[in-house]
Amino acid sequence: MAKTYRRSQWSHGLFILPYLSAFALLLVFPLFWGIWLSLHKVDLFGPGRFVGLANYVRVFADPVFLQALRNTIVFVIVSVPSLVALGLFLALALNRTTRATSFFRGLFFSSSVLSVTIVTLIWRFVFIPGDGLMSVIFKHLGAEPIHFLSTSGWSLFSIGVATVWWCLGLPMMLFLAALQQIPADLYEAAALDNASPWRVLTRITLPSIARTIMLVTIIQIVMQFQLFGQAQLMTNGGPNGTSRPLVMYIYEVGFVRWDIGKGAAASQILFLIILCAAMAQYVVSTRKTEN
Amino acid sequence: MRRILLSTAALIALTYGSAAQANTTIELQRFFGACDADYGNVTDVSSAVGECGIITALINKFEADNPDINVNVTTVEWPGYDQLNAQLASGAAPDVVSMHYSAISDYQSRGLIEPIDEVLASQGISPDSFTDAARGGVTKEGQIFGLPFDNWTMLFHVNLNLMKEAGLLNADGTPILPTSADELIAQGKQFKEKTGKPYLVQILANETASYARILYTLLQQQKADFFADPTKIKLNTPEAKAAVELIKRTKDEGITTLGLDYAAAVSAFANGDGGISVNGTWLIGDYVAQAEKAGTALSGGYTVYPVPQLFPAQDSTYADGHSWVMPKKDRSPEQTAAIAKLFKFLAENDFQWARTGHLPAVKTVFDMPEFKSLPHRENIAEIAETGRSLPAAVQRQFAIQDIIGDEIGAAVNGDKSIEDALSGAESRINDLLANI
Numbered sequence: 001m002a003k004t005y006r007r008s009q010w011s012h013g014l015f016i017l018p019y020l021s022a023f024a025l026l027l028v029f030p031l032f033w034g035i036w037l038s039l040h041k042v043d044l045f046g047p048g049r050f051v052g053l054a055n056y057v058r059v060f061a062d063p064v065f066l067q068a069l070r071n072t073i074v075f076v077i078v079s080v081p082s083l084v085a086l087g088l089f090l091a092l093a094l095n096r097t098t099r100a101t102s103f104f105r106g107l108f109f110s111s112s113v114l115s116v117t118i119v120t121l122i123w124r125f126v127f128i129p130g131d132g133l134m135s136v137i138f139k140h141l142g143a144e145p146i147h148f149l150s151t152s153g154w155s156l157f158s159i160g161v162a163t164v165w166w167c168l169g170l171p172m173m174l175f176l177a178a179l180q181q182i183p184a185d186l187y188e189a190a191a192l193d194n195a196s197p198w199r200v201l202t203r204i205t206l207p208s209i210a211r212t213i214m215l216v217t218i219i220q221i222v223m224q225f226q227l228f229g230q231a232q233l234m235t236n237g238g239p240n241g242t243s244r245p246l247v248m249y250i251y252e253v254g255f256v257r258w259d260i261g262k263g264a265a266a267s268q269i270l271f272l273i274i275l276c277a278a279m280a281q282y283v284v285s286t287r288k289t290e291n
Numbered sequence: 292m293r294r295i296l297l298s299t300a301a302l303i304a305l306t307y308g309s310a311a312q313a314n315t316t317i318e319l320q321r322f323f324g325a326c327d328a329d330y331g332n333v334t335d336v337s338s339a340v341g342e343c344g345i346i347t348a349l350i351n352k353f354e355a356d357n358p359d360i361n362v363n364v365t366t367v368e369w370p371g372y373d374q375l376n377a378q379l380a381s382g383a384a385p386d387v388v389s390m391h392y393s394a395i396s397d398y399q400s401r402g403l404i405e406p407i408d409e410v411l412a413s414q415g416i417s418p419d420s421f422t423d424a425a426r427g428g429v430t431k432e433g434q435i436f437g438l439p440f441d442n443w444t445m446l447f448h449v450n451l452n453l454m455k456e457a458g459l460l461n462a463d464g465t466p467i468l469p470t471s472a473d474e475l476i477a478q479g480k481q482f483k484e485k486t487g488k489p490y491l492v493q494i495l496a497n498e499t500a501s502y503a504r505i506l507y508t509l510l511q512q513q514k515a516d517f518f519a520d521p522t523k524i525k526l527n528t529p530e531a532k533a534a535v536e537l538i539k540r541t542k543d544e545g546i547t548t549l550g551l552d553y554a555a556a557v558s559a560f561a562n563g564d565g566g567i568s569v570n571g572t573w574l575i576g577d578y579v580a581q582a583e584k585a586g587t588a589l590s591g592g593y594t595v596y597p598v599p600q601l602f603p604a605q606d607s608t609y610a611d612g613h614s615w616v617m618p619k620k621d622r623s624p625e626q627t628a629a630i631a632k633l634f635k636f637l638a639e640n641d642f643q644w645a646r647t648g649h650l651p652a653v654k655t656v657f658d659m660p661e662f663k664s665l666p667h668r669e670n671i672a673e674i675a676e677t678g679r680s681l682p683a684a685v686q687r688q689f690a691i692q693d694i695i696g697d698e699i700g701a702a703v704n705g706d707k708s709i710e711d712a713l714s715g716a717e718s719r720i721n722d723l724l725a726n727i
Contacts, residue, residue, distance in 0.1 A: 041726075045379060045380055064719070128550075129548075130551070149496055150497065150550040238497060239700055240706040240707060256693065257690045262726075
């Protein structure tokens with residue numbers, strides 16, 4: 001019986017071969033190629049020369065990289081909890097089957113289907129000085145308009161607002177799907193026990209969707225570490241590099257300065273950071289579930 | 292059945308015939324924007340306005356004049372070099388690409404573009420027909436690597452209506468422009484006091500090019516040889532400090548717009564939100580068209596001048612230019628001949644391109660009565676002598692521009708001291724150039 005079982009496992013493996021081939025070709029191979037490039041002094045147009053870990057040394061000695069790393073971490077720390085909290089709030093508010101909630105679900109999800117170009121164009125209209133919406137509101141209130149896109153601090157904040165608005169749809173939908181999986185009899189039992197709404201939320205709803213909260217958090221950490229388009233189009237990383245994320249640094253070094261080796265080294269560091277962040281989140285959540 | 296067969300044969304013959312007629316295709320990739328909705332079918336080049344309109348109409352006209360040549364145009368986001376790099380790396384480069392003179396050395400030094408001396412010679416185009424500045428911009432190690440199309444600089448675009456309100460007009464209607472740094476500030480204050488609007492409309496946000504071009508201009512006006520060695524920049528100098536201090540003063544004294552990116556700065560000036568826009572030659576055609584319309588902020592009140600000499604050492608303006616280059620790739624002799632024809636056509640129609648506001652690359656255009664009668668060209672003609680570029684051997688000029696914009700922007704916005712910004716820019720640029 002055991003022998004038959006083992007043999008069937010091998011043949012089953014063939015079914016995943018097409019996917020495995022695509023995975024190896026499009027993800028594993030580029031990953032190792034990236035590591036190989038990071039050990040070379042190389043541009044886009046020809047073979048390079050082996051330099052060992054020199055590119056990594058140069059990356060860590062580059063104050064612009066360290067600033068971009070700091071910006072990215074701050075952005076993730078602020079935007080991911082915002083996305084999780086707002087997504088959960090909207091899902092809880094819209095977890096009913098009425099016409100109005102269906103409309104609002106569609107409305108809140110609609111921003112997710114837009115391209116980054118459209119999203120940044122819309123938020124540029126909001127934040128740009130002069131004729132921008134915020135500027136008009138500030139003037140109407142008699143206050144001095146803030147230059148959101150060209151003031152340190154505000155520029156990263158503006159990118160964060162645009163990002164949360166753009167990315168909110170997916171967390172909301174995932175939370176809605178999870179909420180609808182909670183058995184109704186748990187809520188009925190709580191109602192019989194006369195539990196308060198807060199108690200229902202903290203003792204039934206949140207524990208029931210804990211795995212989804214973890215999933216959304218990991219997805220968002222991975223996504224937000226890869227911030228690029230919004231920063232490139234809204235602030236170009238400025239002012240003074242205060243809104244330059246890591247991916248933009250990699251793009252500038254690799255494609256504008258043709259220093260592919262250094263760009264690849266920075267990419268590997270970003271890969272490790274994302275991997276560690278996602279794994280840490282996973283380990284913490286798994287331990288909690290086991291306890 | 293017989294009729295169907297005959298009709299099919301006729302259709303195939305017709306299709307083949309038309310395909311045989313347009314049998315040479317060249318892929319052209321350019322910036323200058325997309326405007327097919329307005330100019331997609333326009334072949335009357337004289338009716339087109341602005342960079343995008345004129346280049347679109349020019350290509351349409353070339354195709355109409357040469358039915359055996361099909362030009363496939365791909366429009367890229369300015370400046371489009373990332374896309375070109377990816378295409379070159381993957382062996383899928385277009386046949387003809389628009390390129391700044393300042394970018395040519397990067398591609399030439401890496402053997403990525405072809406010398407075009409023979410291509411030009413095949414159509415009888417003499418290098419001597421180009422202006423010195425244009426020919427110098429495309430010549431590397433004695434060979435020509437691009438068809439020069441123009442020279443451009445930053446200019447003072449002036450709203451005469453607001454200047455009149457500010458009391459900054461001469462009796463003959465010309466604007467009173469500053470002749471020194473102190474005069475610039477004084478006139479700016481006067482303008483602000485009289486009109487309540489900023490004197491200068493500058494691109495101080497979300498763009499690096501503008502900072503770099505103004506810094507280069509102010510350094511040149513002080514005769515600072517900041518690229519004496521093309522592999523090292525020198526910015527820890529009194530001249531660089533004086534230049535950045537002046538840019539910063541325009542902000543600190545409240546005489547400039549703040550927080551505007553390129554698009555916002557272009558429309559702010561058109562809307563009459565400031566007196567003088569510091570922007571490029573390419574906007575002359577558009578602003579002239581607006582000045583000719585009734586009811587706009589520029590109606591009957593627009594003119595343009597080179598950036599004034601604000602430092603006493605010499606009159607100078609940083610200049611660059613656009614060219615058409617041929618990436619290295621396999622081409623059929625027919626394609627090379629078609630490109631040569633296109634280059635001849637573009638050189639012959641350089642006057643049309645000069646209507647954008649750019650200075651012509653072809654010498655004879657300067658003597659054409661049509662060019663001389665273009666509005667304001669006499670004001671900016673001196674740029675032919677005062678326009679200066681960076682030394683041809685300086686590589687990665689676009690990356691350098693980004694670093695300068697980053698650092699000088701930080702100094703102007705008060706995020707860094709001027710000394711720190713200049714030191715930062717110098718060390719970052721020199722690290723970049725040392726690792727090419």
